[in-house]
Amino acid sequence: xxxxxxxxxxxxxxxxxxxxxxxxxxxxxxxxxxxxxxxxxxxxxxxxxxxxxxxxxxxxxxxxxxxxxxxxxxxxxxxxxxxxxxxxxxxxxxxxxxxxxxxxxxxxxxxxxxxxxxxxxxxxxxxxxxxxxxxxxxxxxxxxxxxxxxxxxxxxxxxxxxxxxxxxxxxxxxxxxxxxxxxxxxxxxxxxxxxxxxxxxxxxxxxxxxxxxxxxxxxxxxxxxxxxxxxxxxxxxxxxxxxxxxxxxxxxxxxxxx
Amino acid sequence: xxxxxxxxxxxxxxxxxxxxxxxxxxxxxxxxxxxxxxxxxxxxxxxxxxxxxxxxxxxxxxxxxxxxxxxxxxxxxxxxxxxxxxxxxxxxxxxxxxxxxxxxxxxxxxxxxxxxxxxxxxxxxxxxxxxxxxxxxxxxxxxxxxxxxxxxxxxxxxxxxxxxxxxxxxxxxxxxxxxxxxxxxxx
Amino acid sequence: xxxxxxxxxxxxxxxxxxxxxxxxxxxxxxxxxxxxxxxxxxxxxxxxxxxxxxxxxxxxxxxxxxxxxxxxxxxxxxxxxxxxxxxxxxxxxxxxxxxxxxxxxxxxxxxxxxxxxxxxxxxxxxxxxxxxxxxxxxxxxxxxxxxxxxxxxxxxxxxxxxxxxxxxxxxxxxxxxxxxxxxxxxxxxxxxxxxxxxxxxxxxxxxxxxxxxxxxxxxxxxxxxxxxxxxxxxxxxxxxxxxxxxxxxxxxxxxxxxxxxxxxxxxxxxxxxxxxxxxxxxxxxxxxxxxxxxxxxxxxx
Numbered sequence: 001x002x003x004x005x006x007x008x009x010x011x012x013x014x015x016x017x018x019x020x021x022x023x024x025x026x027x028x029x030x031x032x033x034x035x036x037x038x039x040x041x042x043x044x045x046x047x048x049x050x051x052x053x054x055x056x057x058x059x060x061x062x063x064x065x066x067x068x069x070x071x072x073x074x075x076x077x078x079x080x081x082x083x084x085x086x087x088x089x090x091x092x093x094x095x096x097x098x099x100x101x102x103x104x105x106x107x108x109x110x111x112x113x114x115x116x117x118x119x120x121x122x123x124x125x126x127x128x129x130x131x132x133x134x135x136x137x138x139x140x141x142x143x144x145x146x147x148x149x150x151x152x153x154x155x156x157x158x159x160x161x162x163x164x165x166x167x168x169x170x171x172x173x174x175x176x177x178x179x180x181x182x183x184x185x186x187x188x189x190x191x192x193x194x195x196x197x198x199x200x201x202x203x204x205x206x207x208x209x210x211x212x213x214x215x216x217x218x219x220x221x222x223x224x225x226x227x228x229x230x231x232x233x234x235x236x237x238x239x240x241x242x243x244x245x246x247x248x249x250x251x252x253x254x255x256x257x258x
Numbered sequence: 259x260x261x262x263x264x265x266x267x268x269x270x271x272x273x274x275x276x277x278x279x280x281x282x283x284x285x286x287x288x289x290x291x292x293x294x295x296x297x298x299x300x301x302x303x304x305x306x307x308x309x310x311x312x313x314x315x316x317x318x319x320x321x322x323x324x325x326x327x328x329x330x331x332x333x334x335x336x337x338x339x340x341x342x343x344x345x346x347x348x349x350x351x352x353x354x355x356x357x358x359x360x361x362x363x364x365x366x367x368x369x370x371x372x373x374x375x376x377x378x379x380x381x382x383x384x385x386x387x388x389x390x391x392x393x394x395x396x397x398x399x400x401x402x403x404x405x406x407x408x409x410x411x412x413x414x415x416x417x418x419x420x421x422x423x424x425x426x427x428x429x430x431x432x433x434x435x436x437x438x439x440x441x442x443x444x445x
Numbered sequence: 446x447x448x449x450x451x452x453x454x455x456x457x458x459x460x461x462x463x464x465x466x467x468x469x470x471x472x473x474x475x476x477x478x479x480x481x482x483x484x485x486x487x488x489x490x491x492x493x494x495x496x497x498x499x500x501x502x503x504x505x506x507x508x509x510x511x512x513x514x515x516x517x518x519x520x521x522x523x524x525x526x527x528x529x530x531x532x533x534x535x536x537x538x539x540x541x542x543x544x545x546x547x548x549x550x551x552x553x554x555x556x557x558x559x560x561x562x563x564x565x566x567x568x569x570x571x572x573x574x575x576x577x578x579x580x581x582x583x584x585x586x587x588x589x590x591x592x593x594x595x596x597x598x599x600x601x602x603x604x605x606x607x608x609x610x611x612x613x614x615x616x617x618x619x620x621x622x623x624x625x626x627x628x629x630x631x632x633x634x635x636x637x638x639x640x641x642x643x644x645x646x647x648x649x650x651x652x653x654x655x656x657x658x659x660x661x662x663x664x665x666x667x668x669x670x671x672x673x674x675x676x677x678x679x680x681x682x683x684x685x686x687x688x689x690x691x692x693x694x695x696x697x698x699x700x701x702x703x704x705x706x707x708x709x710x711x712x713x714x715x716x717x718x719x720x721x722x723x724x725x726x727x728x729x730x731x732x733x734x735x736x737x738x739x740x741x742x743x744x745x746x
Contacts (some may be wrong), residue, residue, distance in 0.1 A: 054495065070495065073464065104468075279560070286562045294560040319648030321559055321641070324724040 012036040014045045016065045021056075025218040025225025028056065028124065030182045031191070032063050035095070035122060038196045039066065042203065048091040049083055051076040053100040056130040060095050074105025077112035080119045091202060093120040098139040099129040102162050106138075109164075113208050116173045120198045121210040123164060126217040127236060134220030138162045141239045146220070165212050165245045174248035175207045179240060181214035183229045187242075194244075207248040214240055261316065262400045263323045266390070267308035267340050268332025268353070273387030277330075278309035280391060284401050284409045285313040295321045306335055313400060328398055330390050331357065332373075349397050351390060351435075369397055369438050376430060382420070385427045392431025397439060403432055448472055451481040452592045454580030456538050458484035462557075463492050463504055466512075473547055474513030477609065478594025480579075482541035484534075485519075486550045488557035491719045499720020500554030502640060505697035508551050509669040516606045518613045519549045520620065521668040523639040527561040533666075539571045540620065544612050545579075551668070553693065555641040555722065613670070622666035623675055626650060627659065630684050634660040634735055637676065637702050638691040639668060641722065646691055649728035660732055668698070673705040680706045687735055691728055692716045 011017060014036035022028045039045045048066040052058050054073040061068035071079045076094035084092040101109050101123050112119065128146055129135040135148040141161050143152040153161075165177040176198055180191040191213060198209035214236050216228040223231055264281070268274045275296055282294035296309040310326065312318050329344050330351040331337040337357050344350045346365040354360075355374030371393045373386040388410070395403050407425060414421050447469075450457040461469065466487045476483055487508065491501040508521045520540055524530040533550060541548040581590050596602035626643075627650050638646045643664040650660055663679055665672050680688055688710055690699040696714045703712045715731040717723045 058495070072494075282560060292562060295555065296558050318561075318644075319651060320645040320725045321555060322645060322722045322724050324726055 012040045014039040014048075014065050016063055018062055020063070021059055023217075023219040025216065025228055026056075026130075027126075027182045027213075027215040030188060031122065031124065031213050031215065032060065034182075034188070034192045034195055035093070036064055037192065038199055039064075039091075041196065042091075042199055044091045044199070044203070047089065048093070049080075049087075051080045051083075051092070051094040053094070053096040053105075054131075055097040055100050057095055057097060057124065058131075074100050074103065075108055076100070076105065077108040077117070077119065077121065080121075081112055081115070081117045084117060084119050088118070088205070091120075091199065092118075093122060093199070093202075095122045096124065097130065098123070098125045098127065098137045098164075099132075099135075102138040102164055109210075110168065110171075113168050113175055113210065114171050114173050116175065116208050118202050118205055119208060120195075120202050121208075122195065122198075123210055123212045124215050125164070125212050125236075125240065126215040127161070128217050128220050130217050130220055134217075139164075141235055144235070161239060163240060165210065168210065169245045173208070174246075174250075176201050176209040176247050177212075177245040178210075179212040179214065179242050179245065181232065181237065181242060183214075183216075183232050201248065212240070214242075261312060261314040261318070262328070262398065263310065263312050263326035263345075264328040264330065264394060264398070264400075265308055265310045265323070265326045265340060265343075266330045266332070266387075267306065267336035269335075270307045272307070272332045273384065274307045274332060275309050277387040277391045278311050280388075280406065280409055280413060281311050281313075281394070281401075283413065284406045285311070287409060288401050288405050290314060291316065291318050293318050293321045306339075308336065308340075328394065330394055332386070332390065333357065334359070349394075351393050351397065353386065353390060355386070367397070367439070367442070369393060369435055371431065371434060371438075373431070376434075377427060380423060380427050380430070382423055385424055388424045389427045389431035389434075392428040392433075393435035394431075396432035396435030403429070447483050447485075448476050448479070448481060451476065451483045452581045454577040454582065456482075456484075456542070458486065458538070460486035460488070462488045462498075463490045463501075464495065466504065466507070470507075470513035473519070474511075474515050474517065475594050476547050477511075477513075477517035477519070478515060478605070479592045480545040480609075481547070481592065482538075482545050483547045484537045484541050484550070485547060486552070489551055489553045497720045498554070500557075500641065500693060500722055501718060501720060502551075502553055502642065502693040503695070503697065503718060504551065505668065505692070505694060508549050509671065509701070517609055518616075518669050519547050520544065520616055520670075522548065522550045522622075523666060523668050524550065524552060524556060525640050525643045525664065527556070527559060528563045529666075530556060531563050531565065535569050535571075539574070542574050542577075544616060546609075546612055551640070553641050554720070617670040620667055621670050621672045621675065623672045624664045624666060625679070626662035626664065627654070628661040628679070629659055630682075631659045632661045632684055633686045633739070634689055634732055635679060635685050636660060636662045636689050636691055636728070636732075637665070637698070638662065639665050639698065642691050642693055645723065645725050646728055649725040649732070652725055653729055653732060658732070658736065665698075671701050671705070673701070676702060676705040677707065677709075680710050685710060686739060688712045689731060689735060690714050690716075691723070691731075693722060694718055 050068045052060050052070045069079050080092045080094050125139050127139045136146040139161050140153045142155045145152050165179050178194045180194050181187045194211045198211050201207050201209045218225045218228040266274045266278050282292045285292040291314045293312045325345045327345045328349040329340045332353045333356050341361050344366045348366050350368045352370050353373045354370040355372045361368045373389040376389050377383045377386040447459050489501050489504045491497040522533045524533050537548040636646045646662050690702050699714045
């Protein structure tokens with residue numbers, strides 16, 4: 001009998017065997033696993049450095065079993081730049097939420113992308129600040145209720161939600177930008193493909209890469225996990241279209257460099 | 259009155275903070291000095307939550323109380339953590355619906371209140387915190403139940419049915435504590 | 446944002462917790478240089494770096510010694526109850542305007558999270574202040590107002606620095622606030638603590654009294670200006686043998702107390718960090734240790 005059984009599913013080597021601190025229904029776990037699977041499949045775990053953000057996923061270093069730096073709020077791309085420039089042989093990625101990357105860390109991400117740093121950024125967009133208790137983020141969509149906009153985000157007062165991949169795609173520097181989500185098995189497969197591609201571009205020394213993952217925050221959205229997935233489909237995807245926005249092969253992505 | 263201190267402990271979502279605040283507001287209404295001090299952590303769900311309320315005739319110094327006179331524990335982890343901390347001759351109120359052990363200490367008064375069961379029977383499990391609050395008033399007599407009722411009316415008047423339910427179970431908790439105490443005295 | 450808002454001449458304030466305040470240090474230095482009245486509240490958490498999120502008093506140096514670059518100070522207030530926080534809040538806006546200087550109120554997670562009954566005065570009476578003739582309101586019929594901290598001419602910068610210094614000296618004369626608790630000629634030990642820690646010391650003092658031990662507390666309310674002379678006066682009284690500074694940090698205010706007593710009395714320290722708020726029992730233990738040590742010393746002598 002034993003000869004007939006074989007393991008077809010197990011924990012990735014790059015994922016630690018530990019108890020999660022994430023809330024029920026939170027999609028951080030899915031994306032953590034995808035990153036770990038990709039690191040495994042590329043065989044780079046032992047030469048990878050992660051940079052943790054500030055926010056719920058600051059504790060990513062408890063889950064993904066690689067070396068890690070814990071960055072000041074929003075500064076992960078700056079730390080990643082400094083590290084990667086001195087150790088170009090290593091694989092460097094940051095994992096940042098929308099409060100971290102699109103608010104306090106806006107300058108760092110734009111300049112790291114524009115310099116074409118050979119790093120990979122996993123950008124988790126759940127349209128809210130999670131760890132601090134559900135405040136409005138730059139990515140909060142119009143009309144969305146948070147603790148700091150209890151009557152819904154008023155775009156006349158606070159502007160439109162910031163679409164990061166669209167914003168970055170306006171830069172002339174060649175880079176890889178894709179927006180994905182993890183609301184269904186199909187999308188999860190697509191996300192894994194995108195994240196793998198992002199790391200591959202880095203391994204080839206080609207370009208800066210960023211994958212934006214539309215994610216849920218059932219706790220702070222005040223929804224049960226299934227409703228949260230539905231809310232993501234009905235409200236986030238229309239505001240944040242999925243797809244690849246730029247690759248280093250795009251002819252137009254080299255405009256301004258001639 | 260000497261200074262009265264109580265710590266309420268359980269997990270997030272059990273209404274620990276609310277029960278503490280209701281008590282603090284009641285103390286304030288009774289013209290006492292009060293302090294309400296919450297504990298807080300970074301986790302949004304599933305973490306432990308506790309708060310301390312101090313009620314006194316005098317100015318209150320330290321809001322941090324290592325060994326409060328009264329402790330109400332809502333779940334097992336809180337029992338393990340706080341049971342040894344009750345001040346000698348103090349009161350321990352145990353939510354026996356969720357805690358299947360009891361204190362072996364001889365120097366404290368222990369009340370076992372099946373708060374979740376009573377709340378379920380009454381129609382809403384979320385009122386368990388109010389039952390414990392009632393028991394706390396009954397056991398300690400720190401304040402007049404009438405004042406607490408007024409505060410519950412003031413602060414929870416949004417939904418009429420829920421208010422009536424809360425007032426009902428508050429009294430139930432109060433009566434249960436008194437009954438338990440009188441039985442203990444007989445023994 | 447605060448810089449811009451304060452330049453209108455309106456009363457403005459912001460609030461954050463330690464790492465956020467660190468981020469603001471650049472602008473705080475600019476606002477001190479440009480002499481802008483603003484109020485900043487720092488509800489201190491444990492550091493350095495991300496540290497923790499629980500109560501601490503570890504930003505004492507940052508608050509009282511400037512914080513950002515350059516020759517400047519903040520006027521620093523430290524309430525120990527919610528009522529005092531309310532009262533000092535009103536005062537802080539007045540002081541910011543009076544000195545045209547940033548005022549910082551520091552508290553900790555206790556002050557930040559605790560609820561206590563408070564009373565607001567029906568009307569806030571404050572001494573009259575000169576009109577804000579420096580504000581940027583549009584240069585209609587007057588020379589333009591330029592609110593700035595850049596002085597490339599060394600003589601001009603030197604002058605500005607001494608104008609600031611003069612304000613800080615004036616604060617030292619006019620703004621020192623503190624409170625004494627249980628002072629008596631029987632006391633051999635004087636505690637020094639501020640904010641939440643001072644309240645805990647008060648309870649420790651009350652409990653010690655029950656045991657027949659009398660000690661006093663000196664509670665600075667202004668941390669800058671620091672009540673140096675007042676501490677010196679109390680500490681050098683004959684009955685006081687030693688001081689005990691109690692903080693939720695690793696001996697920051699301690700350095701100012703040492704400086705204040707000028708080596709005349711021994712200054713001891715007890716503190717916890719990382720969000721641990723020492724209960725009264727721990728303070729009592731330390732006081733007793735000091736007393737025991739001394740009675741042993743006495744016997745030896």
